[in-house]
Amino acid sequence: MTSLRQLEYLVTVVDTGSFTRAAELLHVTQPALSHQVRALEKGVGGPLLERLPRSVRLTPMGRAMLPHARATLADAERARCAARQASGLEAGELQIATVYSVGLGVLPSALRVWRRERPDVDVTLVEFRHADELRDAMAAGEADVAVGPVPPGWDGPVRELGTEEFVVVLPIDGPREDDGTGVVDLATLADCAWVHYAPGNGLADLVDQACAAAGFQPRAAVRTEQTAAAPVLAAAGLGPALVPANVLPQGFPGRVLRPEPSIRRTLAAYCRSTPDPLTSAFIDVVAGECTLGSAHGNR
Helix, strand or coil: CCCHHHHHHHHHHHHHCCHHHHHHHHCCCHHHHHHHHHHHHHHHCCCCEEECCCCEEECHHHHHHHHHHHHHHHHHHHHHHHHHHHCCCCCCEEEEEEEHHHHHHCHHHHHHHHHHHCCCCEEEEEEECCHHHHHHHHHCCCCCEEEEECCCCCCCCEEEEEEEEEEEEECCCCCCCCCCCCEEEHHHHCCCEEEEECCCCHHHHHHHHHHHHCCCCCEEEEEECCCCHHHHHHHCCCCCEEEEHHHCCCCCCCEEEEEECCCEEEEEEECCCCCCHHHHHHHHHHHHHHHHHHHHCCC
């Protein structure tokens, strides 16, 4: 029967790329580590690792098993924390996964409220570039809850939090594309070089789709990995940028226009299984803050 220890040994060997380094990290002898990995391979019916002269690599069977091994270990750790919390030995721990833009625009206010209400709960925040990466990480059990765009086809619990609105940022002293209305047709910006996002950033897809709907393909003056950098670069005159309205601080030194038609996406909190009371409480806090953000706009 496969044991948690065997799965831990497999994951550690993969992460370190070496049986020797893995044995040192796990404080076991290399023969003992090798024996447990061979026992795991025997139990699953085939080789999981290919032993190379200076490293190891996963076999196809190993690549198939690795995400499940990580998810099992993560679930076991959360079970341990839950038991210790119930016994009064720990105050609790919450693991949150999100995408860059949501981590910048939505979660800070929610985490401020959460910290004020539950100062003894440790929070780990893991951020990803793309909603697909976030979904894969959540499926692999890398967090208690994910906060981001609604994941298509998700099997677990999903709670919609609210709608995120996008705005166009331009320099304060640039041409008046909006004619003073505060609204801009994206098609009027077709000839501009844009402040775009790096291909790995999920907002790059959103910008391309919005511009395609307006009848053009955006030409990039500069591409950035960081959501926070895009409005700053746009305000500096490098080109228009499409950004979530909630990432802009009060007093932002740029011109902020609403695109016509409006560009929005629905955000959600989702889990692999029914959330425990701590996770449910956090989801309630985020939902409340998203509602406030929708009502008051850019805060």
